[in-house]
Amino acid sequence: MAEPLIELRAVTKRFPGMKALDGVDFQIFPAEIVCLAGENGSGKSTLIKIVSGVYDFDEGELLVDGKPVADFGPRAAIAAGIQVIYQDFSLFPSLTVAENLALNRLLSEGRTFVDPKRRRQLGAEALARLDVAIDLDATVGTLSTADRQIVAIARALMSDTRLLIMDEPTTALTGREVDRLFAIVREIQAKGIAVLFVSHKMREMLEISERITVFRNGRKVEEGPTGEFNEARITRAMTGHDIGHERHVWAGDDTEAPRLSVRGLSAGETVRGVDLDLHKGEIVGLSGLLGSGRTELAMALFGMEPHTGEIRLDGTPLRLASVQDAVAAGIAYVPEDRLSEGLFMRQPIARNVIASAIGRATRGPFLDGDRLNALAEQTVSDMRIATPDIDKHAGQLSGGNQQRVVIGRWLLTNPKVLILNGPTVGVDVGSKAEIHRRIRELAASTGLAVLMISDDVPELIQNCNRILLMHRGEIVDRLDARSVEEDDIHGRLKGLR
Amino acid sequence: MTAVSKLLRRSETAVLAILIVVMLVIGVINPAFWQADNLFNLLRANVVIGIMALSVLTVMISGGIDVSFPAFAVAAMYLTVIAMNAAGYQGVVLPFIGATLIGLLCGLANAFFIHTFRMIPLIVTLGSASVVRGLLLGLVGTSIINIDRMPPSLIAFGSSTVDIGGSKLSLMIFIYLGIAVLMWLFLTRTMAGRAVFAYGDDAESAKRVGFNTRRTVYLVYGLAGALAGFAGLLHSSMIWLANPRDFVGYELDVIAAVVLGGASIFGGRGSVFGTILGVFMLTLIKNSLIIMRIDNTWQGVVVGCVIVIATALTAWRDRKALV
Numbered sequence: 047m048a049e050p051l052i053e054l055r056a057v058t059k060r061f062p063g064m065k066a067l068d069g070v071d072f073q074i075f076p077a078e079i080v081c082l083a084g085e086n087g088s089g090k091s092t093l094i095k096i097v098s099g100v101y102d103f104d105e106g107e108l109l110v111d112g113k114p115v116a117d118f119g120p121r122a123a124i125a126a127g128i129q130v131i132y133q134d135f136s137l138f139p140s141l142t143v144a145e146n147l148a149l150n151r152l153l154s155e156g157r158t159f160v161d162p163k164r165r166r167q168l169g170a171e172a173l174a175r176l177d178v179a180i181d182l183d184a185t186v187g188t189l190s191t192a193d194r195q196i197v198a199i200a201r202a203l204m205s206d207t208r209l210l211i212m213d214e215p216t217t218a219l220t221g222r223e224v225d226r227l228f229a230i231v232r233e234i235q236a237k238g239i240a241v242l243f244v245s246h247k248m249r250e251m252l253e254i255s256e257r258i259t260v261f262r263n264g265r266k267v268e269e270g271p272t273g274e275f276n277e278a279r280i281t282r283a284m285t286g287h288d289i290g291h292e293r294h295v296w297a298g299d300d301t302e303a304p305r306l307s308v309r310g311l312s313a314g315e316t317v318r319g320v321d322l323d324l325h326k327g328e329i330v331g332l333s334g335l336l337g338s339g340r341t342e343l344a345m346a347l348f349g350m351e352p353h354t355g356e357i358r359l360d361g362t363p364l365r366l367a368s369v370q371d372a373v374a375a376g377i378a379y380v381p382e383d384r385l386s387e388g389l390f391m392r393q394p395i396a397r398n399v400i401a402s403a404i405g406r407a408t409r410g411p412f413l414d415g416d417r418l419n420a421l422a423e424q425t426v427s428d429m430r431i432a433t434p435d436i437d438k439h440a441g442q443l444s445g446g447n448q449q450r451v452v453i454g455r456w457l458l459t460n461p462k463v464l465i466l467n468g469p470t471v472g473v474d475v476g477s478k479a480e481i482h483r484r485i486r487e488l489a490a491s492t493g494l495a496v497l498m499i500s501d502d503v504p505e506l507i508q509n510c511n512r513i514l515l516m517h518r519g520e521i522v523d524r525l526d527a528r529s530v531e532e533d534d535i536h537g538r539l540k541g542l543r
Numbered sequence: 544m545t546a547v548s549k550l551l552r553r554s555e556t557a558v559l560a561i562l563i564v565v566m567l568v569i570g571v572i573n574p575a576f577w578q579a580d581n582l583f584n585l586l587r588a589n590v591v592i593g594i595m596a597l598s599v600l601t602v603m604i605s606g607g608i609d610v611s612f613p614a615f616a617v618a619a620m621y622l623t624v625i626a627m628n629a630a631g632y633q634g635v636v637l638p639f640i641g642a643t644l645i646g647l648l649c650g651l652a653n654a655f656f657i658h659t660f661r662m663i664p665l666i667v668t669l670g671s672a673s674v675v676r677g678l679l680l681g682l683v684g685t686s687i688i689n690i691d692r693m694p695p696s697l698i699a700f701g702s703s704t705v706d707i708g709g710s711k712l713s714l715m716i717f718i719y720l721g722i723a724v725l726m727w728l729f730l731t732r733t734m735a736g737r738a739v740f741a742y743g744d745d746a747e748s749a750k751r752v753g754f755n756t757r758r759t760v761y762l763v764y765g766l767a768g769a770l771a772g773f774a775g776l777l778h779s780s781m782i783w784l785a786n787p788r789d790f791v792g793y794e795l796d797v798i799a800a801v802v803l804g805g806a807s808i809f810g811g812r813g814s815v816f817g818t819i820l821g822v823f824m825l826t827l828i829k830n831s832l833i834i835m836r837i838d839n840t841w842q843g844v845v846v847g848c849v850i851v852i853a854t855a856l857t858a859w860r861d862r863k864a865l866v
Contacts, residue, residue: 132751136751158733
């Protein structure tokens with residue numbers, strides 16, 4: 047085999063109180079697609095930062111083209127042809143596509159003056175290399191996420207790139223956009239450039255990569271050709287144990303009156319005449335492509351979207367004109383984007399938990415600190431939130447624990463219906479299983495009816511007893527989760543285009 | 544996208560269209576508006592506010608805000624005139640260089656605090672404005688230097704005109720336009736200027752791409768101070784007196800003009816041409832209020848409304864574009 051492009055030998059990186067990387071050997075060969083898997087805090091990000099020269103390391107050796115490099119900083123990494131595309135793309139939204147593409151080159155040439163013609167020409171060349179058509183004069187802020195990502199990739203390939211590192215590149219993309227991204231990645235590979243992927247999504251890792259490396263607690267625990275891996279093996283390597291794949295069994299009675307009954311619900315152009323029943327203790331999955339109207343349906347049920355049609359809870363008709371109406375009726379909603387819609391990042395856990403049920407922690411018009419703390423402690427233990435105390439800020443928790451705070455907050459309102467939108471997006475495997483178990487327990491023990499909106503098909507199959515597929519505002523498929531296979535759902539979703 | 548539709552989408556086009564409508568309306572109400580004397584007067588009133596607006600434009604593109612420029616302008620103007628009188632110096636070039644340097648030093652002090660302590664520009668410039676004004680009045684003097692004590696060389700310079708069809712156009716207009724062209728070249732055709740846009744758009748990305756963001760901050764606030772100092776002395780040459788309490792309330796007028804010209808309060812967007820139009824629109828509005836004999840106090844109401852409406856429009860535009 048050829049010489050590795052970049053190689054780490056027994057590299058250790060310490061942070062105060064912990065080893066982020068512990069004696070890690072790692073290699074990337076030219077024109078290879080490698081996936082890094084691991085839970086949050088397993089050392090993936092640290093590895094990327096060492097390879098891109100952002101972090102120094104404490105022990106071990108780093109070799110480029112077989113030669114040890116002593117002082118490997120960001121400049122040395124760029125000189126060695128290593129480019130990183132961060133999750134936020136680091137683009138300039140108010141500047142044009144051409145300028146975003148050309149800036150790096152113009153900077154590295156140490157120019158004082160800018161020639162607009164040359165800037166445009168550099169931009170056109172960069173896009174031509176990827177064989178994509180994007181308006182060079184459009185400002186980047188007006189582009190879709192997928193197009194922005196392509197601009198970021200094109201920019202990274204402007205210099206003599208030999209290794210492209212992509213951090214969670216598919217998180218914000220729709221299925222079709224992921225296909226386009228993978229086609230581009232293969233094209234990059236055909237030019238002899240190596241690609242290092244970091245992803246949470248097993249299916250995608252298995253589809254695109256040639257080699258998978260799994261990290262756990264700062265150590266490399268498994269490595270091998272992708273053909274030798276399947277989802278179960280990656281999960282086991284990441285978490286150190288098997289994650290049970292039990293399914294949700296609903297023991298209820300569907301001749302009984304439903305808990306939530308929706309008839310002919312329409313909201314603008316996006317939701318058209320939806321009929322839906324949720325029985326006590328049911329977990330019903332809802333999937334569909336982006337723009338199918340699933341989020342708007344959830345918002346309508348939570349009183350955030352004007353709608354027409356009939357909504358009944360335990361037989362009583364509801365008028366849901368505002369969030370207050372929905373909360374009062376016993377409907378809870380955990381939004382897709384917990385960072386911007388769900389959590390007060392700089393407030394302690396206790397206050398975050400109580401935000402939707404303040405009435406339960408007051409004495410007259412005043413907040414009662416003891417009651418508040420008692421409720422917060424109870425939620426922390428119910429939801430198994432890993433934190434030393436309830437005064438920690440929500441922003442200091444991991445993604446999985448943040449999601450538990452949001453769910454726990456709504457449980458304090460004693461809801462009858464819980465709507466979860468992307469309940470485990472950005473949450474790692476171990477934490478995900480924990481959240482799933484808790485939701486299933488709640489449905490089984492309290493009669494809570496759950497509507498789970500997700501793109502993650504295995505998640506739906508494991509947790510739901512029924513799965514609905516939505517397309518162009520209508521429910522087009524109603525599936526029994528007991529008898530449906532993952533590939534079947536993927537096939538149906540692809541067929542919806 | 545065709546060139547025409549692109550042109551229509553630019554905010555400068557909208558400002559220009561509104562400006563033409565406003566001018567036509569004023570012309571109907573008051574036909575004397577279109578007389579060369581009136582128009583030349585109007586242009587003359589653009590000069591000082593315009594130069595200050597160009598300094599604020601750069602700061603706003605970088606994502607910051609500057610409310611200290613009136614204080615720096617007054618300090619540079621008053622100190623220079625006092626120094627000229629003390630030395631009995633009669634000249635023009637050296638005093639303007641001196642005033643520009645005083646402004647530059649003040650601006651660099653702003654940059655030092657903003658960059659070193661990562662402070663919010665509004666707080667830093669509010670503070671530095673107060674300090675500079677206080678020191679000027681406390682240590683240097685409070686008396687107005689009237690025309691009888693103003694250096695004649697400055698008065699002569701400030702009142703130089705060119706005769707066009709029997710009406711006199713102030714030569715200061717050309718200084719303003721010259722600075723505008725230089726600023727346009729700087730902002731659009733130099734890497735340092737593009738760095739200002741990049742920094743205002745996303746400071747973290749600018750750093751990652753490899754811009755020297757420290758240099759950008761010093762450049763932006765240093766330049767703002769220098770332009771303010773220059774504009775200060777030019778102002779006193781044009782009105783033939785140096786008042787150490789001058790320029791009160793200019794922050795609002797100038798920022799209103801820059802926002803009217805389409806610059807974004809979030810940084811990253813703005814243009815020299817738009818700012819020139821914004822300044823012209825603002826002076827036009829104020830001038831018309833005076834001609835219509837509307838009380839001075841009501842002018843503040845109008846300028847305040849202009850700044851709020853224009854900011855709301857640009858904020859709405861920017862948010863829409865980013866979704």
